[in-house]
Amino acid sequence: MISPVIELDDVKKVYPLPSGDVKALRGISLRIDEGEFVAIMGPSGSGKSTLLNQIGCLDRPTSGDLFLAGKNTREMDDRELTSLRLTSIGYIFQKFNLIPLLSAYENVEYPYIMKHRKNDDTGRVRDLLAQVGIDENLSAHKPSELSGGQQQRIAIARALVNDPAILLCDEPTGNLDSQTSLQIMEILAGLHGRGRTIVMVTHNPETAGYADRTITIRDGMVA
Numbered sequence: 001m002i003s004p005v006i007e008l009d010d011v012k013k014v015y016p017l018p019s020g021d022v023k024a025l026r027g028i029s030l031r032i033d034e035g036e037f038v039a040i041m042g043p044s045g046s047g048k049s050t051l052l053n054q055i056g057c058l059d060r061p062t063s064g065d066l067f068l069a070g071k072n073t074r075e076m077d078d079r080e081l082t083s084l085r086l087t088s089i090g091y092i093f094q095k096f097n098l099i100p101l102l103s104a105y106e107n108v109e110y111p112y113i114m115k116h117r118k119n120d121d122t123g124r125v126r127d128l129l130a131q132v133g134i135d136e137n138l139s140a141h142k143p144s145e146l147s148g149g150q151q152q153r154i155a156i157a158r159a160l161v162n163d164p165a166i167l168l169c170d171e172p173t174g175n176l177d178s179q180t181s182l183q184i185m186e187i188l189a190g191l192h193g194r195g196r197t198i199v200m201v202t203h204n205p206e207t208a209g210y211a212d213r214t215i216t217i218r219d220g221m222v223a
């Protein structure tokens with residue numbers, strides 16, 4: 001049976017600023033089913049990243065409800081949310097957000113250690129790096145010694161290390177040239193093909209073309 005992995009009910013997000021409240025999300029309701037690949041599009045400043053951050057529990061909505069795998073996240077305490085972020089959600093960002101002092105291998109292993117409290121002795125980190133086309137030699141390099149495309153491959157491997165149900169991508173190809181973007185999108189399409197639920201923010205229609213469905217956001221609302 002297909003069930004919603006992500007459900008939002010009238011989610012609003014207000015950023016209170018000295019200059020006045022910014023109403024970034026003005027009441028978003030949507031559901032995303034297991035195994036779907038959904039693109040979120042919309043103009044700059046329309047609330048796409050804010051929406052993705054609420055879905056990823058990097059932030060809490062000002063009002064409204066967010067259900068992940070049927071559980072209302074409003075009822076979870078900070079410890080439960082931390083565990084949920086670590087085990088159920090993988091994050092991929094435009095700027096890769098790798099840890100500069102760690103090697104590629106160590107970057108991928110880091111969330112594994114956070115979850116399991118020990119190093120990976122299963123070969124999972126090495127296998128994931130190989131899956132995204134990073135060989136043993138490159139695995140020893142620091143992010144600054146690698147290209148943007150290589151860094152994003154490592155970020156994808158890192159996002160997958162704890163086998164999350166949901167992969168969230170915020171402009172994953174925004175910093176990459178078109179040829180490299182294509183390679184990254186082929187990796188994401190492959191993950192979707194193997195059943196992973198993916199939510200991806202993009203303003204590139206070609207990138208959005210990989211998704212099953214596009215949700216357009218305008219002024220903090222579903223257009």
Ligand SMILES: Nc1ncnc2c1ncn2[C@@H]1O[C@H](COP(=O)(O)OP(=O)(O)O)[C@@H](O)[C@H]1O
Pocket residue numbers: 015017022023024042043044045046047048049050051
């Ligand atoms: N941390 C924040 N504090 C205050 N305002 C913010 C913050 N993050 C985003 N905003 C504002 O919320 C609105 C939506 O931003 P964002 O979600 O980043 O849009 P998008 O990703 O579509 O470009 C914008 O007006 C932006 O300036």
Ligand SMILES: [Mg+2]
Pocket residue numbers: 048049050
């Ligand atoms: Mg954004």
